[in-house]
Amino acid sequence: MFRSAATVDRLITLLGKLPGVGRKSAGRLAFHILKMPIEEATGLADAIREVKEKVGECQVCFNISESSPCYICSDPKRDQSVICVVEEALDVPSIEKVDSFRGLFHVLGGRLSPLDGIGPEDLSIKALLTRVNENDNIKEVIIATNPSVEGEATAVYLSKLIKPMDISVTRIARGIPVGADLEYADVVTLSQALEGRREF
Amino acid sequence: MFRSAATVDRLITLLGKLPGVGRKSAGRLAFHILKMPIEEATGLADAIREVKEKVGECQVCFNISESSPCYICSDPKRDQSVICVVEEALDVPSIEKVDSFRGLFHVLGGRLSPLDGIGPEDLSIKALLTRVNENDNIKEVIIATNPSVEGEATAVYLSKLIKPMDISVTRIARGIPVGADLEYADVVTLSQALEGRREF
Numbered sequence: 001m002f003r004s005a006a007t008v009d010r011l012i013t014l015l016g017k018l019p020g021v022g023r024k025s026a027g028r029l030a031f032h033i034l035k036m037p038i039e040e041a042t043g044l045a046d047a048i049r050e051v052k053e054k055v056g057e058c059q060v061c062f063n064i065s066e067s068s069p070c071y072i073c074s075d076p077k078r079d080q081s082v083i084c085v086v087e088e089a090l091d092v093p094s095i096e097k098v099d100s101f102r103g104l105f106h107v108l109g110g111r112l113s114p115l116d117g118i119g120p121e122d123l124s125i126k127a128l129l130t131r132v133n134e135n136d137n138i139k140e141v142i143i144a145t146n147p148s149v150e151g152e153a154t155a156v157y158l159s160k161l162i163k164p165m166d167i168s169v170t171r172i173a174r175g176i177p178v179g180a181d182l183e184y185a186d187v188v189t190l191s192q193a194l195e196g197r198r199e200f
Numbered sequence: 201m202f203r204s205a206a207t208v209d210r211l212i213t214l215l216g217k218l219p220g221v222g223r224k225s226a227g228r229l230a231f232h233i234l235k236m237p238i239e240e241a242t243g244l245a246d247a248i249r250e251v252k253e254k255v256g257e258c259q260v261c262f263n264i265s266e267s268s269p270c271y272i273c274s275d276p277k278r279d280q281s282v283i284c285v286v287e288e289a290l291d292v293p294s295i296e297k298v299d300s301f302r303g304l305f306h307v308l309g310g311r312l313s314p315l316d317g318i319g320p321e322d323l324s325i326k327a328l329l330t331r332v333n334e335n336d337n338i339k340e341v342i343i344a345t346n347p348s349v350e351g352e353a354t355a356v357y358l359s360k361l362i363k364p365m366d367i368s369v370t371r372i373a374r375g376i377p378v379g380a381d382l383e384y385a386d387v388v389t390l391s392q393a394l395e396g397r398r399e400f
Contacts, residue, residue, distance in 0.1 A: 005266045007254050011247040019232050020225060031290045032219050033248055034255060034264060041252045045245040047211040048233055052241045054207050064234060066205045090231045
């Protein structure tokens with residue numbers, strides 16, 4: 001443990017709490033910050049503060065946003081008939097990259113996980129149901145939770161609640177990712193790829 | 201590119217400039233910061249600012265420090281007869297972990313690298329020579345630059361300057377690291393391990 005500068009120690013400790021940053025990389029980051037031009041380091045500190053001050057949640061879709069409703073929810077050119085449900089706000093930019101999707105989003109804020117004590121009331125599921133119920137435009141809900149055990153369970157749970165509202169509920173396809181090698185694909189993915197096969 | 205929050209974008213861009221942080225991990229870090237308790241995020245921002253305000257260089261050994269001379273240079277219990285020369289301040293804590301070394305340090309601030317335009321005047325070599333020259337206590341200079349081409353060149357350069365002052369100049373040993381497997385050791389390391397062999 002380096003003792004010469006308490007402020008450096010403190011920075012290393014705080015950086016080390018970030019995800020994917022161990023003690024060693026925290027040290028490297030701290031020394032990098034020490035060597036940075038002062039404006040750059042101050043810029044980073046300010047950016048962290050600002051993000052906490054200005055960014056909140058859209059009260060419609062629960063995506064992170066500086067305004068509520070967010071730019072997606074308030075865009076009239078968006079397809080108002082489709083809602084894509086994702087686990088985290090981090091998933092929205094991934095789907096936004098797909099040009100063919102121009103619908104709306106709904107961020108759950110996690111996934112059902114009884115073992116971690118996360119139940120339906122901990123996610124924005126009630127708000128999703130109200131949203132779907134009160135809005136006649138909505139024709140389809142695409143469930144894009146992760147293809148993990150919890151993500152699948154969440155998808156099934158949601159579909160059971162939304163289907164009775166006479167709305168089409170779909171799940172994004174699972175299969176072999178583009179560019180992957182069949183040889184290295186796991187058996188579950190392969191079996192789902194076979195199950196989801198389509199005619200030419 | 202995520203467009204909903206300009207402040208988030210800015211934070212991602214700045215985090216992405218840190219070493220070892222790509223665009224994807226910068227996004228993950230930014231979203232983590234968004235989810236952090238406000239005090240924790242503010243603490244991190246303050247720590248970055250503080251480190252830039254309070255931490256400077258020790259004017260004797262060029263290690264990072266909140267005071268000059270630093271706690272190592274001003275500690276009378278340290279062995280004043282040995283100076284360990286390292287490339288970066290980041291190397292000091294590594295050597296500090298070795299209990300058997302309780303001498304002084306000298307941080308070069310890099311290594312000689314003509315291809316990158318780094319010559320002797322860009323490092324704290326002059327200060328080292330003056331320090332060794334003016335201080336009769338110093339009996340040995342241990343050169344602990346990295347075992348890279350540039351680190352070796354720097355070590356040779358320094359030894360040629362310091363040896364004529366009638367001071368013992370040593371280089372840390374290169375060889376097989378403890379716990380490593382001979383099978384996977386590269387031939388240069390192996391040859392240096394053989395060369396540096398010692399009798400039982």
